[in-house]
Amino acid sequence: MATLEIRDLHVSVDAENGPREILKGVDLTVKQGETHAIMGPNGSGKSTLAYSLAGHPKYTVTGGSVLLDGEDVLEMSVDERAKAGVFLAMQYPVEVPGVSVSNFLRTAATAVRGEAPKLRLWVKEVKEAMAALQMDPAFAERNVNEGFSGGEKKRHEILQLELLKPKIAILDETDSGLDVDALRIVSEGINRVRSTGEVGTLLVTHYTRILRYIQPDYVHVFAGGRIVESGGAELADKLENEGYEAYVKGGASE
Amino acid sequence: MAEQNTTGSTTAGSIEVGTAGAGAQLAGPGTGRTTVHQPIDARVAVKPSFDVNDFPVPTGREEDWRFTPLHRLGGLHDGTAAAGERGEDKVGFTLPDGVTAETVGRDDARLGKAGTPVDRVAAQAFSGFEQALVVTVPKDAVLTEPVRIDVRGEGGVRFAHVVIDVKPFAEAVVVLNHEGTGTRAANVELLVGDGAKLTFVSVQDWDRDAVHAAQHSALVGRDASYKSVVVTFGGDLVRLHPRVSYAGPGGEAELFGLYFADAGQHLEHRLVIDHDTPHCRSNVAYKGALQGQDAHAVWVGDVLIRAAAVGTDTYELNRNLVLTDGARVDSIPNLEIETGEIVGAGHASATGRFDDEQLFYLQARGIPADEARRLVVRGFFAELLQQIGVAEVQDQLMEKIDAELEAAV
Structure with a gap:
C-alpha cells in the first residue's frame, strides 16, 4: 500500500533580505485510500507544502524528509516525482500556448505510464473522462489552459488526475473560484478517483465548502508553517463555526 | 487616436504622429505605369531606386544598416559581390494547371511594378540580374494546390528577380523554398490583383554558410488579400525586407514570420507596411527563438498610416524566446500616424526566456x-x-x- 511520509519538513524561499523559512517542521503520513484535508488561513504555508512536494524550484528544502514507499522524493526531479505517483492539481494552472490539450494529455500519459497508450483505447478513455466532467469534446483541441474559465481550468486539472492515476493526489485549492455547479462536478470527479481506493488524497483548502462534497478521513489545521491540530471530519465543523482565529493569535500565521 | 501600446512590451517602440514621411511618387522602368506608390521611411535618407549607383555604400552607421554585420554580407553592399564569381541555382517548379512560369529579359514590361529597391543591396540585385522569372496565375483561377518554386543555391554570387502576378479574383498559394548555399540577393514582386487572394510562403532553409538578402514588395489590389509567411532557419546572414503597399481600398495584408537563430547566425527581418489608401487592414505577427553564442535576430516593423488612409486597421506583434545565454535580439516596432480617422493601430514587442x-x-x-x-x-x-x-x-x-x-x- 502506497504511503507518503513527511517528516519534520522545513522549506525556505528566497526573499529580498535572504532566505525566509515558510515550513517549520511538517509531519504527516498519507496512505493510499485516505483523504486528508489541510486547512489553514492565507499565508499559513499550506500551498508551499503542496508545491514543495511536487518539487517547484522556487522552494528550497532545508531539512526533513519525504518518502513515498520508502523512496526519497526530495532526491527526485519534478518529472520523476510525477512518474513515481505524486500529482499536484494546481490552484493556478499555467497556460501553454500552442500546445493542444489532447497532445499534452497524451504526452503526459506516455511519460507517466512509461509507454504510449494504445491510440484507440486512449481516445475512448479521454472521451469518457471528459464526458464525466461535462467537458465539450472540442476542448481537446484548445491550447492548454489558454482562455479557459476558472471552472474549465479546474476540470482540466481533475481530468489529468483521472487519466494519470497517481498514488498521491495533492489538490491545491481546487475549490477556489468555482461556482456551485462547477464545484459539484469537480468534486464528483475527485470522488470517482477516491472511490477506486488507489489514491491517497491531500486536499489543501481555505474553506470548508468543498468538504460538503468530499468527506475527509482526517482534518489538519495548518498555521505558522506546521500542522497545529489534527482530528476527524468534525474538526472541519469546528473551523466552519469558529474560523482560524484561535490558531493565528500572536502572529503565528505569516 | 486609436493607438495602443500593449502591455508586456520589453523593447523600445515608438509612435510618431505627424507629417513625417511624405509620399514620393516614382515611375517604374519602362513599365508604362506613370506612378508607383513608394513608402518612404522617415528614418531612411536615401530614396528608393532601381539603380545601385543611387545608393552610397553603407558604412554600418545608417539607421537601416546599424544592426547588420556588413563584413558578413559577402560584398553584396559594396560592389565586390557583383564583381565576383557568378554561381548557379537549381530551380524546380511545381505549377498547377493554368499557372505559367516564364523566364524574361530585363526589359520586360511586367517588372518593377510592385515596388522599387529601398536599399543598396536590393538595388544591386536589380542592377545585377540577367533574367527574371515571371509566374502568372490567370484571372479567376482558384488553385487547389500550391505553386512551388524550389531553389537550391550551388555557391557563388547570384542576383535574382521574381514576379508573382496573381490576376484579379484568382486565389493562389505560392511557396518559394531556398536551400543550398551561396551569396544571393533578390527582389520578389507580388502583384495581388483586385479581389485576388495570395498566400506567399518564403522559406529560408539555407546551409549554414549562405548569405541571403531579399526585398519582397507586395502591391495589394482593391479588396484583395495578401498573406506573407516568412520562415527563416538557415544561413549565416539572412536579411529580408517584406513590404506592402495598397493599390486600392479594401485590401488586407497579413505578414507572419518565424525564425530560429542558432549560434553565430544573423537573421534580420525588416517590415514596412505603407497605408496610403483608405480602408485597408494589416496584421503582423513575427516570432523567433534564439539559442547559442552570438545568435542574433533583428526585427524592425514600420507601419506608416498616411493622411489619406482613413479607416485603417493595423496591428503588429513580435515575440522572441531566448533559449540560452549569449543570444541577442533587437526588436523595434514603429508606427507613424498622419490621420486620426482610423479603426485601430497598435503594436507589441516582447522578448523573454523560458x-x-x-x-x-x-x-x-x-x-x-x-x-x-x-x-x-x-x-x-x-x-x-x-x-x-x-x-x-x-x-x-x-x-x-x-x-x-x-x-x-
Whole structure:
C-alpha cells in the first residue's frame, strides 16, 4: 500500500533580505485510500507544502524528509516525482500556448505510464473522462489552459488526475473560484478517483465548502508553517463555526 | 487616436504622429505605369531606386544598416559581390494547371511594378540580374494546390528577380523554398490583383554558410488579400525586407514570420507596411527563438498610416524566446500616424526566456525537462503556424521546426 511520509519538513524561499523559512517542521503520513484535508488561513504555508512536494524550484528544502514507499522524493526531479505517483492539481494552472490539450494529455500519459497508450483505447478513455466532467469534446483541441474559465481550468486539472492515476493526489485549492455547479462536478470527479481506493488524497483548502462534497478521513489545521491540530471530519465543523482565529493569535500565521 | 501600446512590451517602440514621411511618387522602368506608390521611411535618407549607383555604400552607421554585420554580407553592399564569381541555382517548379512560369529579359514590361529597391543591396540585385522569372496565375483561377518554386543555391554570387502576378479574383498559394548555399540577393514582386487572394510562403532553409538578402514588395489590389509567411532557419546572414503597399481600398495584408537563430547566425527581418489608401487592414505577427553564442535576430516593423488612409486597421506583434545565454535580439516596432480617422493601430514587442512556470507545469505531469522545453518552443511557433491556413504548408513547416528542435533544444 502506497504511503507518503513527511517528516519534520522545513522549506525556505528566497526573499529580498535572504532566505525566509515558510515550513517549520511538517509531519504527516498519507496512505493510499485516505483523504486528508489541510486547512489553514492565507499565508499559513499550506500551498508551499503542496508545491514543495511536487518539487517547484522556487522552494528550497532545508531539512526533513519525504518518502513515498520508502523512496526519497526530495532526491527526485519534478518529472520523476510525477512518474513515481505524486500529482499536484494546481490552484493556478499555467497556460501553454500552442500546445493542444489532447497532445499534452497524451504526452503526459506516455511519460507517466512509461509507454504510449494504445491510440484507440486512449481516445475512448479521454472521451469518457471528459464526458464525466461535462467537458465539450472540442476542448481537446484548445491550447492548454489558454482562455479557459476558472471552472474549465479546474476540470482540466481533475481530468489529468483521472487519466494519470497517481498514488498521491495533492489538490491545491481546487475549490477556489468555482461556482456551485462547477464545484459539484469537480468534486464528483475527485470522488470517482477516491472511490477506486488507489489514491491517497491531500486536499489543501481555505474553506470548508468543498468538504460538503468530499468527506475527509482526517482534518489538519495548518498555521505558522506546521500542522497545529489534527482530528476527524468534525474538526472541519469546528473551523466552519469558529474560523482560524484561535490558531493565528500572536502572529503565528505569516 | 486609436493607438495602443500593449502591455508586456520589453523593447523600445515608438509612435510618431505627424507629417513625417511624405509620399514620393516614382515611375517604374519602362513599365508604362506613370506612378508607383513608394513608402518612404522617415528614418531612411536615401530614396528608393532601381539603380545601385543611387545608393552610397553603407558604412554600418545608417539607421537601416546599424544592426547588420556588413563584413558578413559577402560584398553584396559594396560592389565586390557583383564583381565576383557568378554561381548557379537549381530551380524546380511545381505549377498547377493554368499557372505559367516564364523566364524574361530585363526589359520586360511586367517588372518593377510592385515596388522599387529601398536599399543598396536590393538595388544591386536589380542592377545585377540577367533574367527574371515571371509566374502568372490567370484571372479567376482558384488553385487547389500550391505553386512551388524550389531553389537550391550551388555557391557563388547570384542576383535574382521574381514576379508573382496573381490576376484579379484568382486565389493562389505560392511557396518559394531556398536551400543550398551561396551569396544571393533578390527582389520578389507580388502583384495581388483586385479581389485576388495570395498566400506567399518564403522559406529560408539555407546551409549554414549562405548569405541571403531579399526585398519582397507586395502591391495589394482593391479588396484583395495578401498573406506573407516568412520562415527563416538557415544561413549565416539572412536579411529580408517584406513590404506592402495598397493599390486600392479594401485590401488586407497579413505578414507572419518565424525564425530560429542558432549560434553565430544573423537573421534580420525588416517590415514596412505603407497605408496610403483608405480602408485597408494589416496584421503582423513575427516570432523567433534564439539559442547559442552570438545568435542574433533583428526585427524592425514600420507601419506608416498616411493622411489619406482613413479607416485603417493595423496591428503588429513580435515575440522572441531566448533559449540560452549569449543570444541577442533587437526588436523595434514603429508606427507613424498622419490621420486620426482610423479603426485601430497598435503594436507589441516582447522578448523573454523560458517561462519556468510552464516548464514546471509540464514536468509536474511527468514530462522530462528537455521534452517540456521542446513542447513549449513547438507551441510557441505552432500558435503562429495555426494562422497560416494551408494545412500542407503548416505540416511541412512543423516538420522543419521539429527537426530543428530535435537537433537543438
